[in-house]
Amino acid sequence: MFRSLEDFVRTWERETAQTVKLMDHLTDESLSQQVAPDHFTLEKLGVHLSQAITYMMSSAGLDLQPKKERDSFKAEEISALYKETAEEFVSTLQEQWNDEKLTETTTFFGSETTYGTILLLLLQHQTHHRGQMTVLMRQAGLTVPGMVGPSREEWAAMKR
Structure with a gap:
């Protein structure tokens, strides 16, 4: 749990930079990759990360609106949508909440x-879905950047 907005914002900025780094490795050709029929594609997972920020945090009382609702996105649009949503979220959070708010109790999705x-x-x-995306990216033949330490390719390059 976070008790200060400053601590959260530092963590959020570091984690969103990692998410953007991952999304920036997506290609338009990889976006249809999915683990099985009727599961999220890479495209849907990427867009979901943006939508979830708005959905979860508006459910917690922040005044956030979805950026773009449509059926199809290109790889670079997914990354741009995520960046825009993540930045607006942090700005809104800093305007509407304070450190004292973080220790207040509420009912969130029934708990x-x-x-x-x-x-x-x-x-x-976000971390859960980033992990899913890395698996789909590997299945699609993409190189995955390191998230928490070097990726396989980065590790191999370091050993040379």
């Missing part, structure tokens, strides 16, 4: 929790 814990859940949700 009693603190606002600081909601911020942690948002980060965990």
Whole structure:
């Protein structure tokens, strides 16, 4: 759980930079990759990360609106949408919440929790889907950048 906005914002900026780095490796040709029929494609996972910021945090009381609702995105549009959404979220968060708010309790999707814990859940949700994206990216033949340490390719290059 987070108890200060400054701590969250530092963590958020570091994590969103990692997410952008991952999204910047997507190609238009890879976007239809999915683990199985009726599962999210890489495109849908990328867009979902942006939509989830707005959905989760507006459910927690922030005044956020979805950026773009449409059926299809190109790879560079997914990254741009995510960046824009993540930046607007942090700006809105800093305007509307303070450190004291983070220790207040609320009901969030049927469970009693603190606002600081909601911020942690948002980060965990993003990390979960980033992991899914890395698997699909490998299946699509893309090189995956390191997220928490070097990727396989980065590690191999370091050993040379």
